[in-house]
Amino acid sequence: MSNHIKLFIPGPTEVSKKTFEAFASPMIGHRSKDFQALYREVQSGLQKLFYTQRPVFFSTSSAWGVMEAAIRNLVQKKVLCCMNGAFSDKWFDVAIRCGKEADKLQYPWGKPIDPSDLKNRLNSNAYDAVTFIHNETSTGMMNPLFEVAAVMKEFPDVSFIVDCVSSFSVLKIPFDDLGIDVMLTGTQKALALPPGGALFAVSQKAMAKAEKTPARGYYFDFLEFQKNHDNSMTPSTPSISLFYALKSKIAEIFEEGLENRYQRHLTMALMTRQWAKERGFELFPQIGYESISLSCIKNNLGIDIPQWIQLLKNRFSMTIDGGYGKIKGQTFRISHMGDETPKTIGNLLDNLDECLQELKKA
Numbered sequence: 261m262s263n264h265i266k267l268f269i270p271g272p273t274e275v276s277k278k279t280f281e282a283f284a285s286p287m288i289g290h291r292s293k294d295f296q297a298l299y300r301e302v303q304s305g306l307q308k309l310f311y312t313q314r315p316v317f318f319s320t321s322s323a324w325g326v327m328e329a330a331i332r333n334l335v336q337k338k339v340l341c342c343m344n345g346a347f348s349d350k351w352f353d354v355a356i357r358c359g360k361e362a363d364k365l366q367y368p369w370g371k372p373i374d375p376s377d378l379k380n381r382l383n384s385n386a387y388d389a390v391t392f393i394h395n396e397t398s399t400g401m402m403n404p405l406f407e408v409a410a411v412m413k414e415f416p417d418v419s420f421i422v423d424c425v426s427s428f429s430v431l432k433i434p435f436d437d438l439g440i441d442v443m444l445t446g447t448q449k450a451l452a453l454p455p456g457g458a459l460f461a462v463s464q465k466a467m468a469k470a471e472k473t474p475a476r477g478y479y480f481d482f483l484e485f486q487k488n489h490d491n492s493m494t495p496s497t498p499s500i501s502l503f504y505a506l507k508s509k510i511a512e513i514f515e516e517g518l519e520n521r522y523q524r525h526l527t528m529a530l531m532t533r534q535w536a537k538e539r540g541f542e543l544f545p546q547i548g549y550e551s552i553s554l555s556c557i558k559n560n561l562g563i564d565i566p567q568w569i570q571l572l573k574n575r576f577s578m579t580i581d582g583g584y585g586k587i588k589g590q591t592f593r594i595s596h597m598g599d600e601t602p603k604t605i606g607n608l609l610d611n612l613d614e615c616l617q618e619l620k621k622a
């Protein structure tokens with residue numbers, strides 16, 4: 261791994277040696293008693309992380325698989341998509357491609373979803389589902405999940421579908437208390453596991469609705485997940501390697517303690533924002549809505565971002581991200597989720613400074 265470039269990008273995040281060792285465990289049959297025991301062990305940890313009594317399902321797919329699944333299982337009438345970044349904008353397209361009726365609740369990138377706008381739109385009675393992205397990874401912005409959840413409680417017949425892909429385990433997101441219908445995440449963001457897995461919970465109400473939704477398909481049918489879960493299994497052969505890695509990661513998380521984990525993430529976010537401001541940078545998202553998982557920083561100093569990142573790679577074998585989609589080059593993103601610590605982030609920021617000085621000299 262001598263030429264390994266350490267990742268400070270918002271997914272996939274850096275995977276530790278310990279996690280890789282767990283990931284490389286020998287295979288077992290996915291219909292064996294050993295697998296059932298592994299499944300149950302992981303399950304109890306996941307329920308604590310989701311703050312739920314409901315089952316937590318594992319899908320061998322990236323997060324998009326479950327984002328599409330939620331549409332296919334729960335949209336019967338029309339879905340309203342809350343949109344203000346690359347992932348949330350794309351979810352609308354995915355709904356259309358699934359043959360569903362969909363409308364946009366669109367904001368400029370970096371501006372939060374306004375719960376009162378959502379309420380007004382839902383008052384029309386036109387919708388039976390809402391898609392909502394908690395942490396827009398493309399813009400480094402956290403949407404007001406708790407305020408939006410309070411609005412959604414006034415509309416119990418509208419399924420509340422929440423993507424927590426890049427905020428899960430960064431802060432407390434209580435699935436049961438918030439009344440979320442589907443909450444999903446991926447393995448390669450804050451959990452710092454290799455990509456290829458998605459985790460999700462489905463409310464009882466949403467499960468009953470899925471039963472009556474036609475054309476759910478097979479691979480992502482919520483009912484298949486439930487039926488197999490009842491037997492501590494997955495519908496098809498899962499990434500058993502990811503189960504081992506997940507087991508190892510869950511043990512690590514509870515060793516650190518949830519409150520410590522949340523505090524560590526907040527400390528790293530505050531450090532990074534402070535660093536940016538002291539150097540004259542501005543943050544991309546609207547003030548007060550900055551992500552705790554990553555910082556999306558405006559390139560208001562007109563820096564040659566690709567050259568900066570190249571220097572960081574050459575000299576320190578590390579990388580950050582040069583901006584996503586239509587704000588590539590106008591922004592850069594530093595991920596501070598997963599296994600990073602104030603020490604590793606401090607080191608990255610020092611290295612970025614050194615490369616910045618060198619860029620200015622050239």
Ligand SMILES: *Cc1c(COP(=O)(O)O)cnc(C)c1O
Nearest residue numbers: 322323324347395397425426446
């Ligand atoms: C990364 C990400 C996704 C997509 O995840 P895949 O694993 O690539 O499918 C979706 N939503 C958000 C907010 C993300 O950060």
